[in-house]
Amino acid sequence: MDKPAAMNEKLRQEFNQWALDGRSSALEAHHRCFVEDTLQLMNIQPADRILEVGCGEGWASRRLASLVPEGLVVGLDVADEMVSKARPGSAACDNLLFVWADVEAIPWQEKFFSKALCVETFYYLENPENALREIFRVLSPGGSVWIVNHLSKENEITLRWLPHFRVPVNLLSAEDYGKLFESCGFQEYAFHMIPDRTPDSDASYYQHLTDPDERRRFRELGALLMTARRPEE
Ligand SMILES: C[S@@+](CC[C@H](N)C(=O)[O-])C[C@H]1O[C@@H](n2cnc3c(N)ncnc32)[C@H](O)[C@@H]1O
DSSP, X not given: OOOOSSOOHHHHHHHHHHHHHTGGGGHHHHHHHHHHHHHHHTTOOTTOEEEEESOTTSHHHHHHHHHOTTSEEEEEESOHHHHHHHTGGGTTOTTEEEEEOOGGGOOSOTTOEEEEEEESOGGGXXXXXXXXXXXXXXXXXXXXXXXXXXXXXXXXXXXXXXXXXXXXXXXXXXXXXXXXXXXXXXXXXXXXXXXXXXXXXXXXXXXXXXXXXXXHHHHHHOEEEEEEEOOOO
């Protein structure tokens, strides 16, 4: 793989390590439920062209590709080890490809995608505004962005995670996202909380939430889903 011209080396190394030690393989089991809820809200059309930002091992991109038989899905990730894991599982899909790149420098033409999805990735981004401007650039007029995160001021239990991150993260509220959307030119932004319906069985996922009441509250509050639209021209 050719190394992208600009990328965040610290994030690349952190998530390459996740891919190599197997942490990223466990993510699908934890994220699938709220991603399915998100897909229902996205009103996906067979010819949609969808960008997945921070695609990891590519499971959500493969799911998206199954929903857009006349369209295209591009999964993008800063970690080349993630992209290497994503590519083989998708060899049979002719409407899916994976690219190694930083979302702050998306190697794609402007106004191409009708939708962009970003799952449990946005809070890692070094400069969220640059990233949103890049997503805006590659979205077609009328296209929409969908960002879903547990880590937010809306789920206060996730504050417990903060000391455990090995890279800097952004703790934002729905209001903060609203301001970001506005400053990048997006309109019609909206927010939903998606309660966590994933099985409460994997101790490693909940290792920083040992109090059962906190864990219940974490699951009740769930993930913050934010969406906004690039205006029609
Ligand atoms: C917590 S993982 C989530 C992966 C996937 N969305 C999932 O749910 O399984 C975060 C992902 O975001 C990617 N990522 C982090 N910063 C990025 C950036 N600046 N540009 C592109 N991808 C990035 C990481 O490499 C990692 O694969």
